[in-house]
Amino acid sequence: MIRGLLLGAFLLLPGATVAQPLVYALPGGASADNISTPNGFAAPAGVYYVAASAHTEPKWGDALDGLAVMGVGSGTVESAVEFAVVTSDVDRFSGQFLSVKWHFHNETAREPALAVGIEDVTAEASHSATPYIAATKTFWDTSARSAFLMRKTVSAGFGGGRFQRRLFGAASVSLDQFSKAIIEYDGRGLNAGISVANALTRRSVMVMVLGRQKFNEPGERAWTMSLAVAWQER
Numbered sequence: 001m002i003r004g005l006l007l008g009a010f011l012l013l014p015g016a017t018v019a020q021p022l023v024y025a026l027p028g029g030a031s032a033d034n035i036s037t038p039n040g041f042a043a044p045a046g047v048y049y050v051a052a053s054a055h056t057e058p059k060w061g062d063a064l065d066g067l068a069v070m071g072v073g074s075g076t077v078e079s080a081v082e083f084a085v086v087t088s089d090v091d092r093f094s095g096q097f098l099s100v101k102w103h104f105h106n107e108t109a110r111e112p113a114l115a116v117g118i119e120d121v122t123a124e125a126s127h128s129a130t131p132y133i134a135a136t137k138t139f140w141d142t143s144a145r146s147a148f149l150m151r152k153t154v155s156a157g158f159g160g161g162r163f164q165r166r167l168f169g170a171a172s173v174s175l176d177q178f179s180k181a182i183i184e185y186d187g188r189g190l191n192a193g194i195s196v197a198n199a200l201t202r203r204s205v206m207v208m209v210l211g212r213q214k215f216n217e218p219g220e221r222a223w224t225m226s227l228a229v230a231w232q233e234r
Contacts, residue, residue: 032195032197033170034170035186037168037169037170040113044074044077045075045080047232047233048072048232049228050070050071052067055222055223055225067087069085071083079103081103083100084099085098086098086125096125097121099120101117116133116134117131119162130159130160132159136155147175151180154170155170162187166187170182182195190214191214193224203231208227210224
Protein backbone atom coordinates (compact mmCIF):
# COMPACT_ATOMS: atom_id res chain seq x y z
CA MET A 1 0.00 0.00 0.00
CA ILE A 2 2.62 2.52 1.04
CA ARG A 3 4.64 1.72 -2.08
CA GLY A 4 2.03 3.40 -4.21
CA LEU A 5 0.04 0.52 -5.74
CA LEU A 6 -3.14 2.57 -5.53
CA LEU A 7 -1.34 5.57 -7.00
CA GLY A 8 -0.78 3.66 -10.22
CA ALA A 9 -4.48 2.87 -10.45
CA PHE A 10 -5.48 6.51 -9.90
CA LEU A 11 -3.12 7.72 -12.61
CA LEU A 12 -5.21 5.80 -15.13
CA LEU A 13 -8.40 7.65 -14.21
CA PRO A 14 -9.82 10.76 -15.95
CA GLY A 15 -9.44 14.28 -14.57
CA ALA A 16 -11.43 15.90 -11.79
CA THR A 17 -12.12 19.27 -13.36
CA VAL A 18 -15.90 18.87 -13.07
CA ALA A 19 -15.82 18.45 -9.27
CA GLN A 20 -12.61 20.39 -8.60
CA PRO A 21 -14.22 22.90 -6.17
CA LEU A 22 -15.04 20.02 -3.84
CA VAL A 23 -11.34 19.24 -3.47
CA TYR A 24 -11.03 22.25 -1.15
CA ALA A 25 -13.67 20.78 1.16
CA LEU A 26 -11.39 17.94 2.17
CA PRO A 27 -9.44 17.98 5.45
CA GLY A 28 -5.81 19.07 5.75
CA GLY A 29 -3.79 16.18 4.28
CA ALA A 30 -6.42 15.30 1.70
CA SER A 31 -6.93 18.77 0.26
CA ALA A 32 -4.82 17.98 -2.83
CA ASP A 33 -2.52 20.96 -2.11
CA ASN A 34 -1.31 19.90 1.35
CA ILE A 35 -0.13 16.72 3.07
CA SER A 36 -0.52 17.35 6.79
CA THR A 37 -0.99 21.11 7.20
CA PRO A 38 -4.22 23.18 6.98
CA ASN A 39 -5.10 25.52 4.12
CA GLY A 40 -7.29 28.60 3.88
CA PHE A 41 -10.45 26.85 2.68
CA ALA A 42 -13.37 25.20 4.52
CA ALA A 43 -16.48 23.28 3.53
CA PRO A 44 -19.72 25.31 3.19
CA ALA A 45 -23.23 24.04 3.93
CA GLY A 46 -24.22 20.95 1.95
CA VAL A 47 -20.70 19.52 1.64
CA TYR A 48 -19.73 16.31 3.44
CA TYR A 49 -16.60 14.16 3.42
CA VAL A 50 -15.12 10.98 4.81
CA ALA A 51 -11.41 10.21 4.85
CA ALA A 52 -8.93 7.61 6.05
CA SER A 53 -5.18 7.94 6.47
CA ALA A 54 -2.46 5.36 7.11
CA HIS A 55 1.17 6.04 8.00
CA THR A 56 4.25 4.16 9.09
CA GLU A 57 5.76 4.57 12.57
CA PRO A 58 9.60 4.84 12.38
CA LYS A 59 9.98 4.33 16.13
CA TRP A 60 8.05 1.04 15.97
CA GLY A 61 9.77 -0.67 13.05
CA ASP A 62 7.65 1.08 10.43
CA ALA A 63 4.45 -0.53 11.75
CA LEU A 64 1.27 0.88 10.23
CA ASP A 65 -1.02 3.24 12.12
CA GLY A 66 -4.02 5.22 10.90
CA LEU A 67 -6.96 7.50 11.53
CA ALA A 68 -10.41 8.19 10.10
CA VAL A 69 -12.26 11.47 9.60
CA MET A 70 -15.88 12.47 9.05
CA GLY A 71 -16.65 16.10 8.25
CA VAL A 72 -19.52 18.43 7.42
CA GLY A 73 -19.67 22.02 6.26
CA SER A 74 -21.96 24.84 7.32
CA GLY A 75 -22.44 28.49 6.46
CA THR A 76 -21.96 30.23 3.14
CA VAL A 77 -19.03 30.07 0.76
CA GLU A 78 -17.93 33.50 2.03
CA SER A 79 -18.10 32.43 5.69
CA ALA A 80 -17.94 28.64 5.95
CA VAL A 81 -17.56 26.73 9.22
CA GLU A 82 -16.38 23.13 8.94
CA PHE A 83 -16.70 20.49 11.67
CA ALA A 84 -14.79 17.19 11.69
CA VAL A 85 -14.78 14.18 14.00
CA VAL A 86 -11.47 12.31 13.96
CA THR A 87 -10.92 8.75 15.18
CA SER A 88 -7.22 8.42 15.93
CA ASP A 89 -7.29 4.77 17.08
CA VAL A 90 -8.99 2.96 14.22
CA ASP A 91 -8.31 -0.51 15.67
CA ARG A 92 -10.50 0.14 18.72
CA PHE A 93 -12.62 2.87 17.16
CA SER A 94 -11.54 5.18 19.99
CA GLY A 95 -9.48 8.30 20.53
CA GLN A 96 -12.17 10.46 18.95
CA PHE A 97 -11.84 14.24 18.95
CA LEU A 98 -13.45 17.28 17.34
CA SER A 99 -11.85 19.85 15.05
CA VAL A 100 -13.40 23.06 13.76
CA LYS A 101 -12.36 25.49 11.02
CA TRP A 102 -13.73 28.86 9.93
CA HIS A 103 -13.00 30.23 6.45
CA PHE A 104 -13.65 33.94 6.84
CA HIS A 105 -12.12 35.50 3.71
CA ASN A 106 -12.44 34.35 0.11
CA GLU A 107 -9.50 34.26 -2.24
CA THR A 108 -9.38 37.13 -4.74
CA ALA A 109 -7.06 38.06 -7.59
CA ARG A 110 -4.72 39.76 -5.12
CA GLU A 111 -5.60 38.35 -1.71
CA PRO A 112 -5.38 34.81 -0.31
CA ALA A 113 -8.13 32.73 1.23
CA LEU A 114 -7.97 32.90 5.04
CA ALA A 115 -9.10 30.49 7.74
CA VAL A 116 -8.66 29.90 11.45
CA GLY A 117 -9.23 26.61 13.21
CA ILE A 118 -8.64 24.38 16.19
CA GLU A 119 -7.66 20.73 15.93
CA ASP A 120 -8.58 18.47 18.86
CA VAL A 121 -10.62 21.21 20.52
CA THR A 122 -10.78 19.54 23.95
CA ALA A 123 -7.29 17.96 23.81
CA GLU A 124 -8.77 14.45 23.92
CA ALA A 125 -6.01 12.81 21.88
CA SER A 126 -3.03 15.09 22.49
CA HIS A 127 -1.36 17.17 25.18
CA SER A 128 -3.08 20.34 24.00
CA ALA A 129 -5.41 21.64 21.32
CA THR A 130 -3.89 22.94 18.08
CA PRO A 131 -5.12 26.44 17.15
CA TYR A 132 -3.91 27.85 13.85
CA ILE A 133 -4.39 30.45 11.16
CA ALA A 134 -3.81 29.60 7.49
CA ALA A 135 -3.73 31.44 4.18
CA THR A 136 -3.83 30.00 0.64
CA LYS A 137 -3.16 31.71 -2.70
CA THR A 138 -3.56 30.17 -6.15
CA PHE A 139 -1.56 31.29 -9.19
CA TRP A 140 -2.54 30.44 -12.77
CA ASP A 141 -0.40 30.46 -15.91
CA THR A 142 -3.02 30.73 -18.62
CA SER A 143 -0.36 30.84 -21.34
CA ALA A 144 0.71 27.26 -20.62
CA ARG A 145 0.00 24.83 -23.47
CA SER A 146 -1.00 22.04 -21.08
CA ALA A 147 -1.99 21.56 -17.47
CA PHE A 148 1.64 20.88 -16.51
CA LEU A 149 2.70 23.65 -14.10
CA MET A 150 -0.39 25.67 -15.08
CA ARG A 151 -1.67 25.86 -11.50
CA LYS A 152 0.48 26.69 -8.49
CA THR A 153 -0.76 27.01 -4.91
CA VAL A 154 1.02 28.34 -1.84
CA SER A 155 -0.28 27.96 1.73
CA ALA A 156 1.25 29.39 4.90
CA GLY A 157 0.22 29.60 8.50
CA PHE A 158 1.10 29.68 12.16
CA GLY A 159 -0.13 27.44 14.93
CA GLY A 160 0.28 26.10 18.44
CA GLY A 161 -0.22 22.55 19.65
CA ARG A 162 1.35 20.12 17.19
CA PHE A 163 2.88 23.08 15.34
CA GLN A 164 4.69 24.15 18.53
CA ARG A 165 4.12 27.87 17.89
CA ARG A 166 5.90 27.70 14.57
CA LEU A 167 5.24 28.67 10.99
CA PHE A 168 4.13 26.00 8.53
CA GLY A 169 3.56 26.03 4.80
CA ALA A 170 3.07 24.08 1.58
CA ALA A 171 3.45 24.58 -2.16
CA SER A 172 1.92 22.51 -4.95
CA VAL A 173 2.16 22.50 -8.74
CA SER A 174 -0.09 20.78 -11.25
CA LEU A 175 1.41 17.82 -13.13
CA ASP A 176 -1.66 17.44 -15.33
CA GLN A 177 -5.34 18.25 -14.99
CA PHE A 178 -5.89 15.83 -12.12
CA SER A 179 -2.59 15.41 -10.21
CA LYS A 180 -0.18 17.65 -8.30
CA ALA A 181 3.25 17.49 -6.70
CA ILE A 182 3.49 18.86 -3.15
CA ILE A 183 6.29 19.97 -0.84
CA GLU A 184 5.52 21.01 2.70
CA TYR A 185 7.05 22.20 5.97
CA ASP A 186 4.93 21.16 8.97
CA GLY A 187 6.82 23.11 11.62
CA ARG A 188 9.16 20.21 12.42
CA GLY A 189 10.34 18.77 9.09
CA LEU A 190 9.90 18.59 5.34
CA ASN A 191 7.28 16.45 3.61
CA ALA A 192 6.86 15.69 -0.10
CA GLY A 193 4.19 13.87 -2.03
CA ILE A 194 1.72 13.66 -4.88
CA SER A 195 -2.06 14.08 -4.90
CA VAL A 196 -4.51 12.66 -7.41
CA ALA A 197 -8.17 13.63 -7.78
CA ASN A 198 -10.95 11.87 -9.66
CA ALA A 199 -14.52 13.07 -10.20
CA LEU A 200 -16.94 10.30 -9.28
CA THR A 201 -20.02 12.28 -10.32
CA ARG A 202 -20.78 15.94 -10.96
CA ARG A 203 -21.27 16.35 -7.20
CA SER A 204 -18.62 14.05 -5.73
CA VAL A 205 -14.86 13.70 -5.90
CA MET A 206 -12.23 11.27 -4.62
CA VAL A 207 -8.75 12.44 -3.67
CA MET A 208 -5.68 10.45 -2.72
CA VAL A 209 -2.42 11.83 -1.28
CA LEU A 210 0.74 9.72 -1.07
CA GLY A 211 3.59 11.34 0.85
CA ARG A 212 6.97 10.94 2.48
CA GLN A 213 7.10 12.78 5.80
CA LYS A 214 10.24 14.13 7.48
CA PHE A 215 12.34 13.03 4.49
CA ASN A 216 15.12 15.36 5.67
CA GLU A 217 15.39 13.53 9.01
CA PRO A 218 16.60 9.92 8.54
CA GLY A 219 15.42 8.73 11.96
CA GLU A 220 11.86 10.04 11.52
CA ARG A 221 11.05 9.34 7.88
CA ALA A 222 7.58 7.92 7.37
CA TRP A 223 5.23 7.02 4.52
CA THR A 224 1.69 8.32 4.61
CA MET A 225 -1.35 7.80 2.40
CA SER A 226 -4.74 9.50 2.65
CA LEU A 227 -7.91 8.66 0.74
CA ALA A 228 -10.98 10.91 0.92
CA VAL A 229 -14.37 11.28 -0.72
CA ALA A 230 -16.34 14.54 -0.65
CA TRP A 231 -19.84 15.11 -1.96
CA GLN A 232 -22.35 17.91 -2.17
CA GLU A 233 -26.08 17.68 -1.62
CA ARG A 234 -28.35 18.84 -4.40
